[in-house]
Amino acid sequence: MKYQTNNPRELAVRTLLRTSGGSYSNLQINAVIESTSMSDVDKALFTNIVYGVIQHRMTLEYQLVPFLKDSEKTEDWVKELLYTAMYQLEYLDRVPKRAIFDESIKIAKSMGHDGTRRFVTGILHQMDRKGVREPDKIKDPVKKISIKYSVPEWLVSLIEGQLGKQKADQVFKSLNQTPKQSVRFNKAKTTKSKLTDQLTQAGFQTEDSLVAGEGIIVDKGQVVHSAFFENGLLTIQDESAMLPVESMSIQPDDLILDACSAPGGKTTQIAANLKNGRVIALDIHQNKLKNVIRNAKRLGVDGVVETQALDARKVDEKFSDEMFDHILVDAPCSGFGLMRRKPEIRYDKTLADINHLSQIQLQILEAVAPKVKTGGTITYSTCTIVQQENQEVIKQFLDAHPDFQIEPTKTDLNLTTDENGMINIYPDDFGSDGFFVCSLVRKS
Numbered sequence: 001m002k003y004q005t006n007n008p009r010e011l012a013v014r015t016l017l018r019t020s021g022g023s024y025s026n027l028q029i030n031a032v033i034e035s036t037s038m039s040d041v042d043k044a045l046f047t048n049i050v051y052g053v054i055q056h057r058m059t060l061e062y063q064l065v066p067f068l069k070d071s072e073k074t075e076d077w078v079k080e081l082l083y084t085a086m087y088q089l090e091y092l093d094r095v096p097k098r099a100i101f102d103e104s105i106k107i108a109k110s111m112g113h114d115g116t117r118r119f120v121t122g123i124l125h126q127m128d129r130k131g132v133r134e135p136d137k138i139k140d141p142v143k144k145i146s147i148k149y150s151v152p153e154w155l156v157s158l159i160e161g162q163l164g165k166q167k168a169d170q171v172f173k174s175l176n177q178t179p180k181q182s183v184r185f186n187k188a189k190t191t192k193s194k195l196t197d198q199l200t201q202a203g204f205q206t207e208d209s210l211v212a213g214e215g216i217i218v219d220k221g222q223v224v225h226s227a228f229f230e231n232g233l234l235t236i237q238d239e240s241a242m243l244p245v246e247s248m249s250i251q252p253d254d255l256i257l258d259a260c261s262a263p264g265g266k267t268t269q270i271a272a273n274l275k276n277g278r279v280i281a282l283d284i285h286q287n288k289l290k291n292v293i294r295n296a297k298r299l300g301v302d303g304v305v306e307t308q309a310l311d312a313r314k315v316d317e318k319f320s321d322e323m324f325d326h327i328l329v330d331a332p333c334s335g336f337g338l339m340r341r342k343p344e345i346r347y348d349k350t351l352a353d354i355n356h357l358s359q360i361q362l363q364i365l366e367a368v369a370p371k372v373k374t375g376g377t378i379t380y381s382t383c384t385i386v387q388q389e390n391q392e393v394i395k396q397f398l399d400a401h402p403d404f405q406i407e408p409t410k411t412d413l414n415l416t417t418d419e420n421g422m423i424n425i426y427p428d429d430f431g432s433d434g435f436f437v438c439s440l441v442r443k444s
Helices: 008-019 025-035 040-055 057-067 076-091 097-111 114-130 141-149 153-163 165-174 192-201 240-246 265-271 286-298 312-317 351-371 391-400
Strands: 182-185 205-208 215-219 234-236 255-258 278-283 305-309 324-330 372-382 404-407 423-425 435-442
Touching: 008 025, 008 040, 008 076, 008 097, 025 040, 040 057, 040 076, 057 076, 057 114, 057 141, 076 097, 076 114, 097 114, 141 153, 141 165, 153 165, 182 192, 192 205, 192 215, 240 265, 240 324, 240 372, 240 423, 240 435, 255 265, 265 278, 265 286, 265 305, 265 324, 278 286, 286 305, 312 351, 324 351, 351 372, 351 391, 391 404, 391 435
Parallel strands: 255 278, 255 324, 278 305, 324 372
Antiparallel strands: 182 215, 182 234, 205 215, 372 435, 404 435, 423 435
16 A cells, blocks of 8 residues: 555554555555655554554553544544554653644644644644543453553453462553563574674674564564675574474484464474475465575575475374374464554454364374374464463373373473473563473373
8 A cells, every 4th residue: 555645653553544444464564664665763652553553552542532422433543543652651751742633633634624623723732731531540450450560350350360469450451561672692693692793793682582582573673675685694583482492302314394384483483403304384274385485595594494385283183193293282362462463453353262273283183193203292372471372282282192291391591380390481471471381202
């Protein structure tokens, strides 16, 4: 889509309108940035506003309601415009109030008409005079947390029930922080020390990850647009997402199955450890495997990567029993560990989705179990923090498969495991994505 403006605030309104209709925020943001000629400063403001409004949507909705006489008759784009103004006023300290008011009023007129301009002007000045209501005054404790951190009430109750109120509050509070820019150095092409030196010389600020041995936190610039990314010296990957492969004891000649591969971050991480071995990457969608191949080529590991379009629950149609040294099941999940990076997830999923996904996860484990060699490992991981998709799936699998047992998950930085040897990373622990990793060894 081509836009007739480079105004970051107007583009934010238009993008929010599309994401509220079901489009993924990160894809929409990237598409807008690529199709406009905004300055780097405007790109940052645009991105900040879009993510910020989505992160705080329930809070902003709660605060706007008293100023709308008839919410249902107010056009959606006008509400999104008001949310962008409210977000800037409340959360962006460096943006002058006058600039927020002036720009919002101009957009109201350019996207609507003079009546819209007067309507938006009136509401903004009312908010300025009266102030907005604070969630802390809500008496119902679950609703208070829900509105304060913009998390649906059912999810608040679920997480509090599983983690306790104190830990749940810390998790919810962390979700609206800005995600770090995390990269994995590509050991097939460089070393960590060499890459960090080069990044520093290029003006980036770096620090070692506290989560993953191959992880580097990068600041002071968008590394995805750099030659380091283009030349395959690194790839964008959250620290927590590096742990499943890091925990696998991969040998250079191993044959490995990545049962749920796309977009290929973990496939290429596996491949960087292989020489004469091979990793077979599956995904149910052929078009998604194109990203796996593209990433493998950029990182220079495509020679040991093979892709197949296949539902992981149907591996018996293609592969022999005891064929693989290791199997990675990075299972499709609700993604509740990614709420900081993909804030719309919190609004899109339901408890029914969780229950449905847990059935699929168990089915995948059941299907791949015969395909790993005796003594080999199935690494099960998700980017969610709810027990139905993590511990409960593992328990059901082990109850039906006494030939498997949990082996304590080992990581480069010796992260703490739970009492059963599994890793649970929560978004507040390190400021990374929430993740679950369990290592299952086949005994016989």
